[in-house]
Amino acid sequence: MNQSTNSTMKRWTVARPGAQHLMLEQVPVPTPGEHEVLVRVDAVSLNYRDIGVIEGKELSAEMPFPITPGSDLAGHVVSTGSRVTRFREADTVLGTFWAGWIDGDWPAHARVLGGSLPGVLAQYVVLHEDWLVRAPRSLDAAQASTLPCAGLTAWFALVEQGGLHAGQTVLVQGTGGVALFGLQLARAHGAQVIVTSGSEDKRRRVLELGASHVIDRTVDVPWDVQVREYTGGRGVDHIFELVGGENLGASLRAIRQGGRISLIGVLGEYAMTFPSVPSFLTRPVIQGIGVGHRRALEALVRAVDAVALQPVIDASYDFDRVPEAFEHLKRGAFGKIVVKVS
Ligand SMILES: NC(=O)c1ccc[n+]([C@@H]2O[C@H](COP(=O)([O-])OP(=O)(O)OC[C@H]3O[C@@H](n4cnc5c(N)ncnc54)[C@H](OP(=O)(O)O)[C@@H]3O)[C@@H](O)[C@H]2O)c1
Numbered sequence: 139m140n141q142s143t144n145s146t147m148k149r150w151t152v153a154r155p156g157a158q159h160l161m162l163e164q165v166p167v168p169t170p171g172e173h174e175v176l177v178r179v180d181a182v183s184l185n186y187r188d189i190g191v192i193e194g195k196e197l198s199a200e201m202p203f204p205i206t207p208g209s210d211l212a213g214h215v216v217s218t219g220s221r222v223t224r225f226r227e228a229d230t231v232l233g234t235f236w237a238g239w240i241d242g243d244w245p246a247h248a249r250v251l252g253g254s255l256p257g258v259l260a261q262y263v264v265l266h267e268d269w270l271v272r273a274p275r276s277l278d279a280a281q282a283s284t285l286p287c288a289g290l291t292a293w294f295a296l297v298e299q300g301g302l303h304a305g306q307t308v309l310v311q312g313t314g315g316v317a318l319f320g321l322q323l324a325r326a327h328g329a330q331v332i333v334t335s336g337s338e339d340k341r342r343r344v345l346e347l348g349a350s351h352v353i354d355r356t357v358d359v360p361w362d363v364q365v366r367e368y369t370g371g372r373g374v375d376h377i378f379e380l381v382g383g384e385n386l387g388a389s390l391r392a393i394r395q396g397g398r399i400s401l402i403g404v405l406g407e408y409a410m411t412f413p414s415v416p417s418f419l420t421r422p423v424i425q426g427i428g429v430g431h432r433r434a435l436e437a438l439v440r441a442v443d444a445v446a447l448q449p450v451i452d453a454s455y456d457f458d459r460v461p462e463a464f465e466h467l468k469r470g471a472f473g474k475i476v477v478k479v480s
Contacts, residue, residue: 146167160460173266179261180211182212210283214229271435284449294430309376315474401427452472
């Protein structure tokens with residue numbers, strides 16, 4: 139039997155581009171169709187991408203305003219459509235970042251929640267049963283909500299595509315959500331981690347999380363030169379390119395011969411440029427990463443339970459404080475910013 143719900147709920151929408159236009163509205167609780175699930179949202183984690191969506195600058199967003207932002211939820215099943223087979227009432231679930239990418243190659247019909255489809259910053263959402271996975275047993279909802287985008291991106295880059303193994307060295311740029319998942323997953327696999335950061339306090343905190351070396355990216359010595367010195371000239375095995383622009387050139391100078399650079403982020407610039415000749419000799423594998431598919435998220439959930447990985451949450455905000463949560467994200471978070479919904 140399905141739990142009953144109140145007939146109305148609250149959800150955040152942005153009427154036109156700009157965080158100042160975020161507003162909380164009261165709308166009817168949606169009803170699931172045959173293959174759909176009504177989910178009570180317990181927590182939503184925010185991503186750098188969401189800022190672009192609410193400012194109307196995110197290239198992958200296709201929804202006209204007004205839109206509800208947010209792609210990453212943890213919640214529990216309230217009721218299911220008549221033909222749903224994957225979930226039952228009270229199951230704890232995570233949404234998948236991509237609606238419709240189950241496994242294998244990325245399908246052109248896949249869409250992102252909170253940009254190409256309505257987002258999840260709401261008390262209830264209705265999602266197709268294929269767009270959900272079981273939540274990890276070992277995490278609460280706030281922690282679990284960090285996995286669908288930031289966690290999966292790091293997992294896809296290092297494990298699903300990257301063949302990470304013990305003894306390797308991984309470099310991550312900055313101390314945001316993707317970077318710290320990269321740090322934690324690399325450590326869990328027996329790899330060493332170098333972190334670049336512009337903040338003295340954050341550099342101290344990543345050492346506590348197990349980084350073997352930190353680099354101040356604001357000093358005059360370029361960070362790739364510091365990496366070469368630290369690795370005895372060899373370079374590192376994996377790099378998360380999170381900044382874009384000419385920073386990719388530094389990544390190509392810091393990678394070891396045949397190492398792997400994951401093109402992930404655009405914290406600095408959308409375009410990426412690099413000098414060609416050094417890379418002819420370094421022979422890097424350059425892989426684009428677009429978060430990842432549902433099968434990999436299920437693998438990540440199992441791994442999180444197996445190694446008791448605790449995602450790093452910088453701050454949690456109550457549902458009525460979403461604008462403050464976005465301001466914090468814009469200032470630069472250490473790990474993740476989470477909105478507690480229920
Ligand atoms: N392709 C994909 O699948 C995918 C998936 C997820 C995210 N992304 C992208 O990856 C990037 C990171 O996402 P995120 O959610 O982890 O971001 P985030 O949590 O907002 O990361 C912010 C942190 O990055 C560092 N940072 C900010 N600007 C920087 C700059 N110009 N140069 C170097 N470091 C800078 C700062 O760390 P310090 O203060 O320590 O320096 C800051 O605290 C974003 O561009 C996002 O859109 C892509």
